[in-house]
Amino acid sequence: MAFDYDGTLAPIVPEPNHATLRASTRLLLEETARVYPCVVISGRAQRDALRHLKGVGTLEVFGNHGVEPWQVSGRFRREVRRWLPIVERRLRGFQGVKIEDKSFSIAIHFRQSRQKKKVRAAIRQLTALLGDIRVIPGKQVVNVLPKGAPHKGMALENARGRLHCDTAVYVGDDETDEDVFALDQPGQLLTIRVGRKRTSGAAYYIHSQREIDALLRALLRMRSAPIAAGRRPQ
16 A cells, blocks of 8 residues: 555645644554555655654655655755755745755745745746756645656555565555556556546546545455455455
8 A cells, every 4th residue: 555645644734844644544544554565655855754654654655756765866966956046046035935955856835825826937937947857746836856866656666566565556646646647557556546637647536635534444444354265365
């Protein structure tokens, strides 16, 4: 079982540092992690995601959209160091904009800005100055990553290989999760999006983040259901 964090396990909130698991979700995720191999693949820096998931029992927490911990590169870090002063200088005059330095990527949050249209235009202009990059828009955030950096789909495949899992379920809610949805592996990967989107590559969806508890309960019921004779859980 693999999950995104923000907007999937935890609700989206105005201040990213306050995006915590509801008590009910934490308990259900702990129980799920006891009966399934579970990983979290987050856009957050790994140290930040680990702080929010401390004690849950997941086998692995990937950060920076899949870069951390297995694909860390000095080149990625150097590129982000080069971009950071340009981004800060170009967006300095906009109130409500937060620039998050995640070492191997940058997230530009503008949820609290009252000039969202102008901020989006400024972001488009500045990203054109940064060279060969990957820009992934999110829910009132823009992620800037080095071109060629690992993505969430690669992280999921990494986890499956190391944990010897033939099949996986992945749940995510945003553009960065489309890298997993695009893997398109019928019978091996079941993809679920939080919130319906017609252009998404996910096979299934739940209506909102608040339904994550119901999904976790369903996964737990499936694990405890009687197994047909001659069949073993995979």
